Amino acid sequence: MARNEGVATVLVVDDEEVLRSYMARVLQGEGYSVIEAENGFEALSFLSRKDTGVVVDLVITDVRMPGMGGKDLAATLAQGGASPPVLFVSGSHTLADVSGPLLRKPFLPDDLSAFARALLRPPPDSSSYEPSRAHSQ
Secondary structure (H helix, E strand, C coil), X not given: CCCECCECEEEEEXXXXXXXXXXXXXXXXXXXEEEEECCHHHHHHHHHCCCCCCCCCEEEEEXXXXXXXXXXXXXXXXXXXXXXXXXXXXXXXXXXXXXXXXXXXXXXXXHHHHHHHHHHCCCCCCCCCCCCCCCCC
């Protein structure tokens, strides 16, 4: 799958259009390419398409959404083998409720940016780490 000239691609999944757009604007302002999905099913549908040529480097998902929520989305991605890192966002859940990092709502743009940078940074012990290969099945 093709990469966008070294620009990381973030998939933002949230049923609240206003919040989804807010996160997309913040991330685009940081230079990331952003794809938006309304729920876990829509996110999985996009990720399963082979014709997009897009590699998703990070998934940011609300925990609770109609249809498929963020926890089920992350579990489904994990079952498929190597998957992009997942950042959960929630106003009511705690870190004990999810299987990865959690950003509590409401949050500041700098908080979202800091989490994205941290999760997109290659692991320090792996000089051969390639985010695009980790999930480009």
